[in-house]
């Protein structure tokens with residue numbers, strides 16, 4: 001699937017992002033089509049997570065424009081680091097879900113409460129409706145029988161599956177994964193990848209995945225983007241990128257990790 005100007009759900013145009021004097025993204029252009037599954041791969045520190053954090057409104061950016069479903073992140077005349085009001089950012093956030101490396105579940109809440117809180121507080125769902133939605137999702141990730149457990153009573157893989165259910169409970173249009181398996185013991189990686197793999201078959205859900213799991217990126221993505229020093233050096237269908245990269249930097253990187 002290729003993105004085009006009419007139908008892009010994500011559109012970065014000339015975006016620059018600096019942390020103090022460190023420029024992480026410079027004139028960054030990147031688009032994603034609705035339903036597309038895109039993996040971002042590349043060396044540590046190249047800016048992949050920053051792209052996700054900007055999309056999730058966890059980081060402001062300095063120059064350029066970013067749109068989600070045609071809505072700009074900056075408001076005309078907007079102030080503050082985000083150049084937008086909190087209300088505007090909240091509207092954007094309801095369309096994006098993020099699954100973090102470290103799960104980020106609320107430790108004092110049960111599994112079920114972790115999944116129902118945001119739909120009730122942010123979307124205004126009635127508790128009964130939110131619980132019904134949560135139980136469906138917990139069933140999908142194989143965690144319904146643990147609904148009354150606390151995060152500390154779960155393995156890392158189980159916590160991550162709950163985190164995925166929690167992100168999905170908001171019915172986001174775009175789901176971001178930031179190295180979702182890198183904090184897990186090797187024997188727990190497969191169960192989380194299995195859940196993400198089945199989500200990747202959902203045609204409506206746009207997925208952006210930062211991962212060091214190259215075989216997985218090859219298997220689930222429509223497109224793989226190789227990042228280096230805040231730029232996409234090369235992108236294309238996984239089969240081509242992994243079996244026949246055109247750029248020397250991509251080849252070098254893949255040789256170092258495969």
Ligand SMILES: Nc1ncnc2c1ncn2[C@@H]1O[C@H](COP(=O)(O)OP(=O)(O)OP(=O)(O)O)[C@@H](O)[C@H]1O
Nearest residue numbers: 019022024042043044045046047048049050051210
């Ligand atoms: N809050 C911050 N303050 C200062 N510098 C930051 C901050 N967050 C990230 N950086 C720097 O920005 C650069 C890009 O970081 P980022 O986490 O996006 O890279 P990455 O490609 O995701 O790396 P990794 O694969 O190791 O997660 C790095 O040099 C990092 O040290």
